[in-house]
Amino acid sequence: MVAAPAAVPSPALAASPTMAEHHWSDVRLAVATYSLRKFSRDQAIDIIKGLGIRYVNVKSFHMPYYLSKQELTAARQEFEKAGLEIVSGGNISLRKDDEADIKYHLEYAANGGLKTVVCAPLHTNLGLIEKHAKRLGLKIAIHNHGPEDEYYPNGKSVIDRVKNMDPLMGLCYDVGHASRTGVDVIEEIQMAGDRLHDMHVKDLRSFDDKGSQTEVGKGKIPVGKIFMTLKKMRYPGVVGLEYEINADAPQRGMAESFAYMRGVLDGQSA
Secondary structure: OOOOOOOOOOOOOOOOHHHHHOOOOOOEEEEEHHHHOOOOHHHHHHHHHHOOOOEEEEOOOOOOOOOOHHHHHHHHHHHHHOOOEEEEEEEEOOOOOOHHHHHHHHHHHHHOOOOEEEEOOOOOOHHHHHHHHHHHOOEEEEEOOOOOOOOOOOHHHHHHHHOOOOOOEEEEEEHHHHHOOOOOHHHHHHHHHHHEEEEEEOEEOOOOOHHHEEOOOOOOOOHHHHHHHHHHHOOOOEEEEOOOOOOOOOHHHHHHHHHHHHHHHHHHHO
């Protein structure tokens, strides 16, 4: 397990019992545990519970690839015993055109109970990924990474590649990274349709500056429109906060981001 700072959620940031028990059924909020990459599994679980969030996209920092099937089951059960539900895993790079490498990582996901695999593959290995995804019954959610990503900068670049493949092959839409490519994120979400398998949310003060990431609600991402679009689509996946700021102490920024998103959802439900 990764060594981590001793910091844990402060009582001021801990969720109230009411908050912890409240989960919206139309837009399910989640934590992408890359946000907690400097923390051990136990600490990450405590932080997620303190945020009042149930759903988790788990990164390999908290369920390493090298674990046996039994160890992966035990790791998943640690989340479940805390009342958390792992809905997806990754990002897993899959940047090798090598069937053994693909099989290894997708079997890791299957052994860990990760029904949706967030990944960043090549163009040339998609057929192999599709083959093993079908064999294992896994959804593949290809993650876009903005203008620096030569393979998948935005949603369209993913959908264009998978649109004629098995429905298991789809998109993990990162709205922050996609926004930096100049696309309309609402149009891309609608375009993805049933192939939208997962989502990562972050906010930016400027779409021209990758380093301008800020707490959700303080930037330019149209969060309210995104949530309304997902509701109209009856999107079945989660919206996972991928908070990349202040890795050593992200709790306060994460709490502010979830408070804003909860406020938006409450306002839309009123």
